Amino acid sequence: MSSTPNEAAPHGAPASPIAVRVQAIESLLIAKGYVDPAAIENLLDTYEHRIGPRNGARVVARAWTDPEFDRWLDRDATAAIASMGYTGRQGEHMVVVRNTPMVHNLVVCTLCSCYPWPVLGLPPVWYKSAPYRARAVADPRGVLAEFGVDLPDHVEIRVWDSTAEIRYLVLPMRPEGTEGWDAEALAELVGRDAMVGTAVVGLPAGEPA
Ligand code: FE
Numbered sequence: 001m002s003s004t005p006n007e008a009a010p011h012g013a014p015a016s017p018i019a020v021r022v023q024a025i026e027s028l029l030i031a032k033g034y035v036d037p038a039a040i041e042n043l044l045d046t047y048e049h050r051i052g053p054r055n056g057a058r059v060v061a062r063a064w065t066d067p068e069f070d071r072w073l074d075r076d077a078t079a080a081i082a083s084m085g086y087t088g089r090q091g092e093h094m095v096v097v098r099n100t101p102m103v104h105n106l107v108v109c110t111l112c113s114c115y116p117w118p119v120l121g122l123p124p125v126w127y128k129s130a131p132y133r134a135r136a137v138a139d140p141r142g143v144l145a146e147f148g149v150d151l152p153d154h155v156e157i158r159v160w161d162s163t164a165e166i167r168y169l170v171l172p173m174r175p176e177g178t179e180g181w182d183a184e185a186l187a188e189l190v191g192r193d194a195m196v197g198t199a200v201v202g203l204p205a206g207e208p209a
Contacts, residue, residue: 012116016082018104021082022194026040028049029188033143051086051117051118051121052120052121052192053119053120053121053190053191053192053195054117054187055084055086055118055119055120055121055122056116056169056190056192056195057187057188057189057190057191057195058084058183059073059080059081059086059119059169060171060172060186060187060190060194060201061129061158061183061184061186061187061190061194062183063096063171063187064083064174064183064186065182065183066183068114073171074096074098075098076096077095077096077169078091078092078093078094080118081094081118081169086118086119087118087120088117088118089107089117090115090116090117090118091117091118091119091122091167091200092165092167093165093166093167094116094119094166094168094169095160095166095167095168095169096168096169096170096171097158097160097168097169097170097171097172098170098171099170099172099197099200100173101155101173102154102155102156103155103156103157103158104151104156104157104158104197104198104200105116105150105157105158105159105170105197106136106138106140106143106144106157106158106159106160106170106197106198107159107160107162107168107170107197108127108132108133108136108159108160108161108162109127109133109161109162109198110133110137110161111129111133112128112135113127113128113160114162114163114164114167115167116167116168116169119195120169120192120195120196121171121192124192127196136159137159137161140157140159141157143196143198144157144197147193147196147198147199148199149200169195170194170195170196170197171195172190172194172195172199172200172201173200173201174186174201175189175201175202175203177203178203189201189202189203
């Protein structure tokens with residue numbers, strides 16, 4: 001099966017030996033009939049395909065268009081996000097970090113691959129890679145440049161290292177030229193990377209600014 005057991009491992013768990021053990025245990029449990037492989041497949045499919053960054057994009061677009069909701073995100077992001085139906089594993093303690101003209105936020109998990117599943121789905125390969133995890137902290141500006149994000153020198157970059165409980169969601173800046181857009185149209189602009197902090201939100205090419 002196409003499972004990736006290390007993604008279910010708790011924060012701080014060494015990936016490879018654990019992954020091997022999980023796979024071995026999973027095979028045994030299936031062989032003995034204790035777990036249903038279809039149920040496991042369904043769980044993975046849910047987070048890989050059905051829950052994806054569109055959830056997070058709807059949260060961002062709502063924050064841009066609903067000041068009450070925007071303030072709620074600051075007070076209690078977990079509850080605000082849950083009110084839109086986005087709850088569950090790896091989203092129990094959400095914190096929203098806000099980009100401004102002076103501050104850009106970048107999220108990493110230096111120990112493993114902690115990631116807010118209910119709003120972003122499963123993490124991309126680069127997020128779990130050792131180079132990203134090390135360099136996001138040591139050289140965030142360099143990492144951002146590799147992602148094509150060149151920030152002016154006066155913009156402070158804040159790096160948020162996920163902990164055992166907290167999952168961060170970056171609230172990107174709303175692009176100029178979107179005044180009057182509704183939340184649905186705005187959500188279309190918001191990609192996964194912008195909510196991790198490795199991208200900024202812009203208008204699609206060809207859109208009049
Ligand atoms: Fe982690």
